[in-house]
Amino acid sequence: MVIGAGVVGLAIAQRLARGGREVLVLEQEAWPGQHASSRNSEVIHAGIYYAPGSLKARLCREGRDLLYAWCAEYAVTHCQVGKLLVAVEPAELPALQALRSNAQANGVELQTLSAAELHAREPALRGVAGLFSPLTGIIDSHGLMGSYEAALQQAGGTLQCRTRVERVDAIAGGFRLSGDSAGDAFTLTCRYLINAGGLFAQALAAAVDTMPEQQIPPLHLCQGQYFAYSGRSPFSHLVYPMPEANATGLGVHATLDLAGQLRFGPDVRYQQQLDYAMDESRREAFAQAVKRYWPDCQAEKLVPAYAGVRAKLSAAGEPAMDFLIQDHSSHAMPGLINLFGIESPGLTASLALAEEVATRFKSLYPI
Numbered sequence: 141m142v143i144g145a146g147v148v149g150l151a152i153a154q155r156l157a158r159g160g161r162e163v164l165v166l167e168q169e170a171w172p173g174q175h176a177s178s179r180n181s182e183v184i185h186a187g188i189y190y191a192p193g194s195l196k197a198r199l200c201r202e203g204r205d206l207l208y209a210w211c212a213e214y215a216v217t218h219c220q221v222g223k224l225l226v227a228v229e230p231a232e233l234p235a236l237q238a239l240r241s242n243a244q245a246n247g248v249e250l251q252t253l254s255a256a257e258l259h260a261r262e263p264a265l266r267g268v269a270g271l272f273s274p275l276t277g278i279i280d281s282h283g284l285m286g287s288y289e290a291a292l293q294q295a296g297g298t299l300q301c302r303t304r305v306e307r308v309d310a311i312a313g314g315f316r317l318s319g320d321s322a323g324d325a326f327t328l329t330c331r332y333l334i335n336a337g338g339l340f341a342q343a344l345a346a347a348v349d350t351m352p353e354q355q356i357p358p359l360h361l362c363q364g365q366y367f368a369y370s371g372r373s374p375f376s377h378l379v380y381p382m383p384e385a386n387a388t389g390l391g392v393h394a395t396l397d398l399a400g401q402l403r404f405g406p407d408v409r410y411q412q413q414l415d416y417a418m419d420e421s422r423r424e425a426f427a428q429a430v431k432r433y434w435p436d437c438q439a440e441k442l443v444p445a446y447a448g449v450r451a452k453l454s455a456a457g458e459p460a461m462d463f464l465i466q467d468h469s470s471h472a473m474p475g476l477i478n479l480f481g482i483e484s485p486g487l488t489a490s491l492a493l494a495e496e497v498a499t500r501f502k503s504l505y506p507i
Contacts, residue, residue: 141330143305143344145172147490148482149336150288155494157295160507168304173285175339179448181395184277185485192245195463200485203492214287217398223276223378226267228432235382240271264374266433276378280398308348314475335478339451345478355471357480360452364406365418367426367442373402381433392429403445404430410456418444453481467500
């Protein structure tokens with residue numbers, strides 16, 4: 141049983157089904173990917189920012205290559221547009237160099253650009269130097285999830301939406317799940333349970349009757365808003381300023397969708413409750429952030445697009461934390477795997493996360 145039909149849950153489910161497991165996916169919403177999987181930048185990340193040796197660094201790099209190959213094989217719309225990382229002021233040059241060094245430690249090569257080379261690529265940009273990441277791309281996240289669902293079904297797996305798990309009891313040889321499915325109470329049993337609940341992973345873990353509370357990490361909800369830009373985009377690449385000092389976000393960056401529409405975001409705002417409401421009063425703050433690297437940005441052309449919420453393990457002001465994958469070696473509950481803090485680069489890493497889970501299954505629970 142896989143709980144959660146976001147991009148990571150579906151990737152894991154199809155991988156296990158294709159490996160010979162009998163797989164059922166339960167999703168509480170009316171259709172897959174209604175939360176973080178469809179409320180993000182839709183960027184295929186190269187693996188630049190993450191701490192060397194971390195799960196995020198390794199799985200992003202592996203997932204990136206797997207994802208490009210998957211898109212080619214399954215005709216998922218994507219484009220390897222490349223990304224520019226920009227130092228706007230001379231004071232940001234050390235941060236730019238630090239990113240280059242971090243990328244090198246992660247096995248990601250970047251091309252160093254002078255101010256002239258930067259402006260040759262993107263004449264509208266303001267900057268004193270830059271780095272070019274050729275492996276960064278954009279992807280149709282809904283198309284990707286559709287391809288994972290199709291692969292799951294072709295391997296004999298099943299997806300059941302409108303099904304919310306409310307209680308999990310550990311029983312001999314597995315687990316008994318109970319909850320609500322389209323208004324009707326249900327009870328199901330399974331031998332193995334994978335918690336890929338994303339924003340709801342902690343709540344699901346807490347619903348497991350024998351799960352120690354101290355082994356469930358705190359959840360910190362972090363909202364990020366996006367504004368679209370009306371009019372023609374001046375950019376042909378993604379544009380990222382230097383990351384914010386507290387490492388919570390990567391700055392208000394410029395991304396393109398597959399139709400060439402320019403949008404900016406996300407910003408960073410921690411919240412107490414899950415809330416996707418846009419705050420239009422943030423328009424001017426967005427405009428000021430963007431004008432640092434694109435002076436011609438006009439605030440009146442920024443149009444509210446959407447907001448997403450990240451499932452962070454770190455609180456405001458704390459260093460970013462790694463993905464957390466718990467199996468029974470850490471929580472002493474055979475058959476249960478929890479995935480916590482699967483924020484960016486979760487979409488990029490989805491196939492690598494699936495391989496990681498499949499490898500643990502093969503080791504712990506051979507068929």
